[in-house]
Every structure is written in structure tokens, then in C-alpha cells.
Amino acid sequence: MLPRNGRVSVRSSLKSGAFLRLGAGLLTVLSVLAGADEARALDRVRATYLMRCGGCHGVEGVSGPTFVPELRDHVGTYLCSPEGRAYIVQVPNVSMSLIRDDALLAQVMNFVVFDLGGASTPAGAKPYTAQEVHELRQHPLHPTEFERARAGVLERTLAACAAKNAGH
Numbered sequence: 660m661l662p663r664n665g666r667v668s669v670r671s672s673l674k675s676g677a678f679l680r681l682g683a684g685l686l687t688v689l690s691v692l693a694g695a696d697e698a699r700a701l702d703r704v705r706a707t708y709l710m711r712c713g714g715c716h717g718v719e720g721v722s723g724p725t726f727v728p729e730l731r732d733h734v735g736t737y738l739c740s741p742e743g744r745a746y747i748v749q750v751p752n753v754s755m756s757l758i759r760d761d762a763l764l765a766q767v768m769n770f771v772v773f774d775l776g777g778a779s780t781p782a783g784a785k786p787y788t789a790q791e792v793h794e795l796r797q798h799p800l801h802p803t804e805f806e807r808a809r810a811g812v813l814e815r816t817l818a819a820c821a822a823k824n825a826g827h
């Protein structure tokens with residue numbers, strides 16, 4: 660027979676243990692959500708990369724035959740030297756990016772070097788912090804300085820990578 664009002668149905672639910680099951684269900688949902696928090700944070704970083712960088716550098720960091728430098732399997736090289744590490748944050752499109760939140764830009768740069776950089780990123784490289792990014796972006800590289808600066812930085816950072824690999 661159907662209960663005539665809500666109260667009866669709540670009591671019978673209690674008796675049947677439905678509330679307990681509901682509680683357990685909620686816990687499961689909460690723990691799934693906690694895991695999803697991390698996934699969401701990563702999604703936010705990837706989405707920001709796509710929106711603010713991917714148009715030029717490619718969804719996967721592959722910009723193809725353009726004048727835009729390739730990030731995939733290459734950009735991590737810059738972490739071999741402090742100068743290179745600073746350089747990739749000081750390039751105009753990064754330091755002056757519309758990503759104004761330093762913490763988010765640090766996360767995007769960490770995605771760029773540790774994910775897109777692949778094997779080019781030296782072992783033991785430290786992630787960027789919001790503070791580091793904050794300080795570096797106060798000194799953006801001037802677009803006209805870029806070519807000369809890049810050639811020098813790349814030459815020295817490649818030498819630093821080679822020295823690291825040789826175990827010095």
C-alpha cells in the first residue's frame with residue numbers, strides 16, 4: 660500500500676536503511692569529486708594553454724613550419740641553465756600574456772615544460788612558482804632583442820645540458 664504522506668515514507672526509508680545507503684552514496688560522490696578537483700585544476704591549466712598559447716604554438720606544442728618556436732620535446736632544454744629558465748618566462752608572449760594571475764601562469768609554464776617539453780626537460784628540474792614568475796615577468800624581453808638574445812641563451816643552455824649529461 661502507498662504511504663499517505665511524506666512522513667510515513669521517511670520513516671519507512673529509515674527502517675529500510677535507505678538513509679545509510681544514501682550516506683554511503685554521498686561519500687562516494689564526495690571522494691570522486693575530490694579526485695575530480697585535481698583533474699579540474701589540470702583541465703583549467705590545459706584550457707588556459709589552449710586559449711592563450713595554443714593558437715600560435717599548437718594544441719600539442721607543435722607549431723609546424725612557421726616562425727613560432729616548437730615547444731614539444733624542445734622547450735625543456737631551457738631549464739638546463741638559470742638564464743634559459745628565466746628567458747622562457749621573459750619572452751614577450753609569456754611575460755606580457757593576458758594570463759595576469761602569476762600562479763596560473765606558473766602552472767601553465769609547468770605544463771609547458773614538464774608535459775610538452777617531454778624528454779628535453781632535464782631530470783630534477785624544479786617547477787616554477789608564482790613568486791618566480793611574478794619577478795621574471797617584471798622584466799619582459801623586448802621584441803627587438805629577441806633574435807639576438809635567443810641565439811645566445813640557446814647556445815649557452817645547450818652547453819649547460821651537454822655538461823649535465825656528461826655528469827659535470
Ligand code: HEC
Pocket residue numbers: 708711712713714715716726727728729734747748750751752753756758767768771802805809
Ligand atoms: C601570438 C602568437 C603567440 C602566442 C599567443 C604565444 N606565443 Fe610563445 N612565441 C611566439 C613567437 C612568435 C615566439 C618567438 C619570439 C617572439 O617573436 O616573440 C614565441 C616564443 C615562445 C617561447 C620561447 C621558445 C624558444 O625556443 O625560444 C616560449 C617558451 C613560448 N613562446 C611559450 C608561450 C606560452 C607558454 C604562451 C602562452 C602563455 C605563448 N608562448 C603565447 C608566439 C606566440
